[in-house]
Amino acid sequence: MEEIKVNEKLDLRSEVCPINFVKTKLKLEEMKEGEILEVILSDGEAVQNVPRSVKNEGHQTIRMSKLEGAYSLLIKKCV
Amino acid sequence: MTEIDYQALKAGGFIKQKQKDLFSVRIKIPQGNASSQQLKAIADLAKKYGKGTVHFTVRQGIEIPHVPPENFDLLTQSLKEVGLSLGACGTRIRVITACPGTSFCSQGVGNTIALAQKLDERFYGRDGLPHKFKIGVTGCSNSCIKPQENDTGFMAVVEPKFEETEDAKCTSCGVCLEVCRNQAIKIVEDKPRIDISKCLFKDGRCIASCPTGVITMDRKGWNVFVGGKWGKFPQLGLPLKEFVTDEEAPDLIEKIISAYTQYAEKGERLGSLINRIGIDKFKEATLHGRN
Numbered sequence: 001m002e003e004i005k006v007n008e009k010l011d012l013r014s015e016v017c018p019i020n021f022v023k024t025k026l027k028l029e030e031m032k033e034g035e036i037l038e039v040i041l042s043d044g045e046a047v048q049n050v051p052r053s054v055k056n057e058g059h060q061t062i063r064m065s066k067l068e069g070a071y072s073l074l075i076k077k078c079v
Numbered sequence: 080m081t082e083i084d085y086q087a088l089k090a091g092g093f094i095k096q097k098q099k100d101l102f103s104v105r106i107k108i109p110q111g112n113a114s115s116q117q118l119k120a121i122a123d124l125a126k127k128y129g130k131g132t133v134h135f136t137v138r139q140g141i142e143i144p145h146v147p148p149e150n151f152d153l154l155t156q157s158l159k160e161v162g163l164s165l166g167a168c169g170t171r172i173r174v175i176t177a178c179p180g181t182s183f184c185s186q187g188v189g190n191t192i193a194l195a196q197k198l199d200e201r202f203y204g205r206d207g208l209p210h211k212f213k214i215g216v217t218g219c220s221n222s223c224i225k226p227q228e229n230d231t232g233f234m235a236v237v238e239p240k241f242e243e244t245e246d247a248k249c250t251s252c253g254v255c256l257e258v259c260r261n262q263a264i265k266i267v268e269d270k271p272r273i274d275i276s277k278c279l280f281k282d283g284r285c286i287a288s289c290p291t292g293v294i295t296m297d298r299k300g301w302n303v304f305v306g307g308k309w310g311k312f313p314q315l316g317l318p319l320k321e322f323v324t325d326e327e328a329p330d331l332i333e334k335i336i337s338a339y340t341q342y343a344e345k346g347e348r349l350g351s352l353i354n355r356i357g358i359d360k361f362k363e364a365t366l367h368g369r370n
Contacts, residue, residue, distance in 0.1 A: 049185075052287045055290055056185070063252050063253060071257065
């Protein structure tokens with residue numbers, strides 16, 4: 001898989017829904033269009049909900065990969 | 080009032096209380112949605128004709144307890160002025176419950192409000208059934224409205240398909256694979272392959288989450304359950320039919336009611352009838368009209 005340059009990173013493993021998404025959204029608001037945010041989510045509900053919420057906000061998930069007991073989500077700021 | 084016809088009053092939404100000459104007035108709140116104007120009106124009426132309190136029912140209604148019968152006409156008229164009516168009791172088709180569906184819930188995949196309104200117009204309050212009859216409409220397999228606890232329950236379902244177009248290409252991000260709760264999606268040669276036989280929850284999470292829109296809805300509808308009930312002998316409804324459309328739903332209920340009325344004894348709930356004759360026979364009677 002090609003290397004993707006990550007501009008910002010958030011570890012949200014200790015956060016629950018919907019706070020994990022709220023923090024993702026706030027971080028994206030600080031970023032410039034086209035930049036990449038990596039969020040680390042705990043396995044479970046967060047994985048089900050965050051990608052959909054990211055899409056609803058108009059951003060794009062470009063990669064989702066499984067880590068040990070967690071997930072890494074790469075989000076491109078689009079709007 | 081000199082002679083009180085308790086049965087007639089109950090049918091119309093006035094339920095006799097344990098306290099002498101006091102009634103609880105059941106107000107129907109369609110799909111559980113009320114305007115602030117309606118809520119204010121209910122609050123005022125509770126103060127004026129009751130004791131200033133309300134009771135929230137499990138079927139999304141609001142009751143005003145402690146109302147003396149001489150206030151019934153005025154109260155009914157005041158409710159009417161804000162577009163509210165009384166709730167059905169007894170052996171009738173009860174208020175059709177609904178979750179928010181696609182109106183504001185992030186998970187809903189079916190327009191529960193539209194279907195419930197349509198069913199309400201045609202069936203609400205209908206009399207002449209062997210027993211009470213409850214209908215619930217839920218917007219996804221999370222089942223917040225508990226469709227399997229109703230005599231007939233509707234659950235919105237969707238089935239996905241993978242399709243790339245000129246404008247939408249799969250980026251192999253891996254989201255669909257992970258959001259599916261039954262591992263129905265595998266990545267084969269960098270693209271998702273959906274095994275529909277494993278698409279169990281039909282909640283459209285893959286569709287809602289796909290960042291590029293290459294996973295889209297193939298079909299949608301309502302899975303229908305029959306014979307659910309609560310009370311002293313609770314049981315869950317059994318699947319009757321899958322992917323029923325909005326257009327087909329009212330006629331299907333008509334057939335269910337027709338078979339129920341024909342086969343059930345007086346006082347027998349639909350679930351009890353199905354226990355007695357078997358789901359296969361009931362399906363046959365409902366879906367194929369054989370008697």
